[in-house]
Amino acid sequence: xxxxxxxxxxxxxxxxxxxIIQVVLSWLITFEVINIRNPQAANFVxxxxxxxxxxxxxxxxxxxxxxxxxVTPIIVIFAIYLLKSIVASVFFG
Numbered sequence: 001x002x003x004x005x006x007x008x009x010x011x012x013x014x015x016x017x018x019x020i021i022q023v024v025l026s027w028l029i030t031f032e033v034i035n036i037r038n039p040q041a042a043n044f045v046x047x048x049x050x051x052x053x054x055x056x057x058x059x060x061x062x063x064x065x066x067x068x069x070x071v072t073p074i075i076v077i078f079a080i081y082l083l084k085s086i087v088a089s090v091f092f093g
Contacts, residue, residue: 001091002091002092004091005087005088005090005091005092006091008087008091009084009087009088012080012083012084012087013084015080016077016080018048018051018052019052019073019076019077019080020077021048022048022049022051022052022073023073025044025045025048029045055076056072056073056076059072059075059076060072063075
């Protein structure tokens with residue numbers, strides 16, 4: 001059982017870091033630090049967007065931007081934190 005719990009915690013950690021990368025990428029693109037006309041950068045941004053879109057898009061329909069700021073990543077990170085707490089308590093007591 002601890003192997004399953006460890007694997008689930010690992011997956012949640014990976015999801016957390018993918019969301020952090022997506023947020024940082026969006027800032028870097030907004031402030032023109034990264035040029036998405038660069039093919040490698042564009043491919044990486046599309047990859048991260050494809051990974052996060054299934055989670056973000058349904059939430060974006062429910063929660064509109066607040067003062068122009070997309071709070072969806074904050075909600076998802078909070079949900080990941082809760083899931084990690086639940087998994088840790090179930091599998092590791």
